[in-house]
Amino acid sequence: MSDKSNHHQVLFVDDNRDYLEAVGESFRLLSAEDWQLQAANSANQALQIIKSGGMDLVVLDVDFTDGDQFISLLHGCYPKLKIAVMTAEPTNEKRAASIAAGAGLFFEKPVSAEGIQSVFRQLCKLLHWEPSEGFQGVLRRIGLLDLVKIECISRNSSILDLYRQHSLGRIYIEDGQIIHAVCGEIFGERAFQRLLAISGGTFELHDYEQPPERTIHRPWDLILADALRFRELAKGQKVAGGTTVGSGWEDGADAPVARAEELLICTGRGEKIYDWQCAHPAARVAMLQAIAQQAAQIVPDWQLGHFDRLEIAVPTGRAVLQARADRIMFARFAQTGVPT
């Protein structure tokens, strides 16, 4: 390994020379030339460079190298070597297989300046990550879903405790099968789905002990597939609604980006103060007044206090109507994608 803590030897393995040059130069600049970069365009060439010693990190394109086998080979022969995997077409299967083979980081090939900076930050974290007892710090390396999958594939028996400020729940895995999960008052598969979909948090892996009961009976791969589908559904809700933006269990999961598409502000009496990209301000003002009146009538005797806002999630984004005594504001946002 490199002697100087701030200087790192980094090897990029990819058959696309132009991409290597462009990305390599970017990383060199971002690291203030602390990274000494080398490039290889074949697995054999990469091995020759690694054998010469001193390499801290290998970043390889899993699509062109022999993928998981090459990662396993590197991980087996050079256990202290940090391995990051990139791909132009990320999938959950590729990610899980790469992590299981020994990669410390999996990311989509960056194609923008922002993407390169984001990947650079994650690679820096990986370079400075030191293994420790237990699973403290594992969140930087793999996601909860991947960890459960690895435990199941390895036929391990373990307990996963999940936290966010306080205890959220617990997952029991026995001989590679998910047999019990609890999340607050909820048990079984629904609890498992809930735990995997929660944004933000940490988890710890503990030695196995018998659960108070068995509440999950289906094979682990079916349960994980359902949980993944459910998580995507929940993510879609969050993207549309934008009420919750968390880092997720997986470090580096960026928040969706919302782009304002329309803005209208008027007085409480409906006189327009300001509009931006509002095609029909008069119709909008009428709509806002109607909704504000509706809010006043919605639950007249429920002592709910003042009406603050109405949020509407639509397939393409969301709209927010905020009503005050002296002012009504309407804004519409479009979801512009979820950067990786």
Next chain:
Amino acid sequence: MKNSLENWLDQTAANDGVLAVGVLRTNGKCLCVSDGGKYPAEKIENLLRHYLPLHAALPSVEFLPRWFTWQFEHGWFRFVPRSDTALLLLIVTPESAAAAELDQMTAEFLDLPLK
């Protein structure tokens, strides 16, 4: 023996911060779980049945909703219509754990088998 919807309503109502939860089923029947005090079942059902006039001011083509959340000082009301016409109303305390998990519960409802 409770069905999946009844179980889900019980579990959802048990979440910290959930004040009431009700579902208007496709057959027109309504199931509600609430504390019975400030948010009695008949009021929840009444709100569910007035879902369309409540949102009539919104152009339906432009605002084909995944959900609506009416946020008041002391309670948030989330309406979630399903494609099979079933409708959910969740009432939660603002800034509570349930408020933070509204999207989660929404996703669960949308994924719930209702037969």
